[in-house]
Amino acid sequence: xxxxxxxxxxxxxxxxxxxxxxxxxxxxxxxxxxxxxxxxxxxxxxxxxxxxxxxxxxxxxxxxxxxxxxxxxxxxxxxxxxxxxxxxxxxxxxxxxxxxxxxxxxxxxxxxx
Amino acid sequence: xxxxxxxxxxxxxxxxxxxxxxxxxxxxxxxxxxxxxxxxxxxxxxxxxxxxxxxxxxxxxxxxxxxxxxxxxxxxxxxxxxxxxxxxxxxxxxxxxxxxxxxxxxxxxxxxxxx
Numbered sequence: 001x002x003x004x005x006x007x008x009x010x011x012x013x014x015x016x017x018x019x020x021x022x023x024x025x026x027x028x029x030x031x032x033x034x035x036x037x038x039x040x041x042x043x044x045x046x047x048x049x050x051x052x053x054x055x056x057x058x059x060x061x062x063x064x065x066x067x068x069x070x071x072x073x074x075x076x077x078x079x080x081x082x083x084x085x086x087x088x089x090x091x092x093x094x095x096x097x098x099x100x101x102x103x104x105x106x107x108x109x110x111x112x113x
Numbered sequence: 114x115x116x117x118x119x120x121x122x123x124x125x126x127x128x129x130x131x132x133x134x135x136x137x138x139x140x141x142x143x144x145x146x147x148x149x150x151x152x153x154x155x156x157x158x159x160x161x162x163x164x165x166x167x168x169x170x171x172x173x174x175x176x177x178x179x180x181x182x183x184x185x186x187x188x189x190x191x192x193x194x195x196x197x198x199x200x201x202x203x204x205x206x207x208x209x210x211x212x213x214x215x216x217x218x219x220x221x222x223x224x225x226x227x228x
Contacts, residue, residue: 004155006155033215035216035217037219042221043202043221043222044219044220044221044222045156045204045206045217045219046219047216047217047218050216091155091156095215098169099144099161099168099169099210099215100158100161100169101146101156101158101217102158103148103155103156103157104155105153105154105155106153106154106155
């Protein structure tokens with residue numbers, strides 16, 4: 001069975017603070033892909049990053065960074081020096097070899113100015 | 114088109130009515146997905162097309178839900194005898210499945226309200 005858990009339902013931070021969004025996944029597949037999507041108040045899901053199961057290198061893109069650890073089945077997302085524009089709902093997702101995408105329930109991030 | 118287009122953006126209907134939601138994917142994208150998102154929840158998989166055929170329809174909740182993609186491009190999600198529990202945002206996404214990337218690009222969604 002495939003499952004994605006985002007235990008943090010809502011997070012509030014003050015602008016310029018760092019924040020980490022947690023994602024834990026379950027799969028029996030050895031080949032899979034992990035994703036993060038952002039859903040701003042406008043509602044359209046926006047792709048942020050994709051990682052495959054064989055690449056555990058952490059990735060940094062500007063203020064965003066991702067930490068993938070197969071040993072703990074986690075794919076956490078950190079925003080450094082948060083900004084008000086980062087306020088959104090963030091979804092972690094898993095794609096299996098059957099090309100189905102499984103989404104977590106999302107973490108709602110509010111950045112307070 | 115430049116992005117995934119969904120119409121209507123909002124649909125209000127009465128319980129028991131029939132509804133059609135349309136999705137126009139990115140040109141050339143062979144894979145098309147339908148998801149349903151209820152308030153405070155993540156997208157829930159409904160059905161996935163590769164070309165014209167449904168490769169996986171295991172997420173359709175019951176036989177009131179049906180989707181087609183007759184020419185491998187535009188898709189229509191059809192809901193018969195709507196119920197209040199069908200109220201949600203219906204999301205469509207497309208991807209270039211054979212590119213290796215298979216990243217979903219989502220439309221803005223169709224918000225369905227069943228009164």
